[in-house]
Amino acid sequence: MVNVQTADTKMAGAVAPALANPAPLGLMGFGMTTVLLNLLNAGIIASSSLGMILAMGIFYGGIAQIIAGVMEFRKGNTFGTTAFTSYGLFWVSLVAILLFPKLGWASAPDGVSMAAYLAMWGLFTAYMFVGTLNKNRTLQLVFASLAILFFLLAIADFTGIAWIKMLAGLEGIACGFSAIYLACAEVLNEAHGKKVLPIGGT
Numbered sequence: 454m455v456n457v458q459t460a461d462t463k464m465a466g467a468v469a470p471a472l473a474n475p476a477p478l479g480l481m482g483f484g485m486t487t488v489l490l491n492l493l494n495a496g497i498i499a500s501s502s503l504g505m506i507l508a509m510g511i512f513y514g515g516i517a518q519i520i521a522g523v524m525e526f527r528k529g530n531t532f533g534t535t536a537f538t539s540y541g542l543f544w545v546s547l548v549a550i551l552l553f554p555k556l557g558w559a560s561a562p563d564g565v566s567m568a569a570y571l572a573m574w575g576l577f578t579a580y581m582f583v584g585t586l587n588k589n590r591t592l593q594l595v596f597a598s599l600a601i602l603f604f605l606l607a608i609a610d611f612t613g614i615a616w617i618k619m620l621a622g623l624e625g626i627a628c629g630f631s632a633i634y635l636a637c638a639e640v641l642n643e644a645h646g647k648k649v650l651p652i653g654g655t
Contacts, residue, residue, distance in 0.1 A: 491623070
């Protein structure tokens with residue numbers, strides 16, 4: 454008797470290929486763009502660098518994080534999908550907010566409006582931070598410092614007080630570097646098959 458296997462049977466017996474970890478890509482896109490923007494907020498680099506930051510916001514902070522979010526979706530990771538896709542679109546929306554007035558497509562938002570925008574992202578980040586409490590300590594630091602950053606920036610826009618924005622910039626630099634560190638740790642620890650950089654917990 455001829456043994457006939459259906460396509461479904463063959464697929465059921467096949468081993469699915471391992472999926473790469475998309476988190477370092479998303480973390481680097483977020484971290485590098487956050488550091489650059491907050492170097493500007495802190496007054497460390499000149500306002501003439503805004504074009505470079507907008508380009509990073511579209512391509513690395515934006516598109517790269519969205520790609521990472523789609524990859525997390527493939528892995529069934531709801532937290533990673535929500536985080537990377539949302540923050541990728543945050544960067545795209547921020548670029549749009551800055552560019553639309555220059556293109557004549559919308560008026561520039563006032564300080565109160567920008568404060569509301571940033572506060573909403575702060576609320577989102579605060580609940581996402583709660584989602585990190587069963588994860589590693591470095592990821593908790595990334596989300597805690599990001600929530601603080603959003604609220605500081607919201608206060609700075611609402612009040613117009615320059616030193617608060619500078620403080621937010623300094624805090625944002627630390628936040629961005631914490632994400633870069635976690636990305637480096639995940640890549641190096643996986644590449645070497647051992648703990649090269651500690652991340653605190655799982």
